[in-house]
Amino acid sequence: MQCLTSLRHFFHLICVVIAVIAVLKSHQVQADLFQYTDKDGTVVMVDDEGKIPSQYRKKVKNSRSSSGGDRYTGVTVRGNKVLVPVTLSFRNETIQARMLLDTGASVTTISPQLASRLGIKPEHTSRSVGRVADGSFITAYNTVVDYMQVGPKTKHSVEVAVLPMNGPAMGFDGLLGMNFLGDFRYHVNLGSQTIEWVQH
Numbered sequence: 001m002q003c004l005t006s007l008r009h010f011f012h013l014i015c016v017v018i019a020v021i022a023v024l025k026s027h028q029v030q031a032d033l034f035q036y037t038d039k040d041g042t043v044v045m046v047d048d049e050g051k052i053p054s055q056y057r058k059k060v061k062n063s064r065s066s067s068g069g070d071r072y073t074g075v076t077v078r079g080n081k082v083l084v085p086v087t088l089s090f091r092n093e094t095i096q097a098r099m100l101l102d103t104g105a106s107v108t109t110i111s112p113q114l115a116s117r118l119g120i121k122p123e124h125t126s127r128s129v130g131r132v133a134d135g136s137f138i139t140a141y142n143t144v145v146d147y148m149q150v151g152p153k154t155k156h157s158v159e160v161a162v163l164p165m166n167g168p169a170m171g172f173d174g175l176l177g178m179n180f181l182g183d184f185r186y187h188v189n190l191g192s193q194t195i196e197w198v199q200h
Helices: 002-028 053-061 113-118
Strands: 030-036 043-046 062-063 072-074 075-078 080-091 093-101 108-109 126-131 137-150 153-161 173-177 186-189 194-198
Touching: 072 080, 080 113, 093 108, 093 113, 108 113
Parallel strands: 093 173, 108 153
Antiparallel strands: 030 043, 030 062, 072 194, 075 080, 080 093, 080 137, 108 173, 126 137, 137 153, 186 194
């Protein structure tokens, strides 16, 4: 009789453990995405409500992704441009930036303004000269940042080129190039304004 009681307790414990695992898994595979429209009419999607400017919080639309917080990253789509929230770190500075996803750029580039915010000085860089699409030459200043992060994806010791960005305001801080993107598998969903990271 005592053996039967112990066996019942054992099976009850197994059921409790399975239930707990199921609950934890359900929390892991759901993530909130928040969407708002800024003053320029651009629809912006973020994965953290704290990133939404206070003036837009009353008009936020909330949706729940069923595939995991580590699987989706909210981006901003403007026409055919995909603007990605990127964290960059250089020595003692860690900065949030918005960069244009550019699969045609072999190296990630940043603006002089972003370089200044990161504390990158001329003595931290090496000078190079490259030819751009129109055949003209441009001077770049290359350095290596400690790491770059987009959503759940992080890469350490990433080369970046500091390039001047002439003309009207671009609305972004640089080009997110293939020396970061090439390390990961992903899909861009323009409709939901997200990057879906494909698990290896």
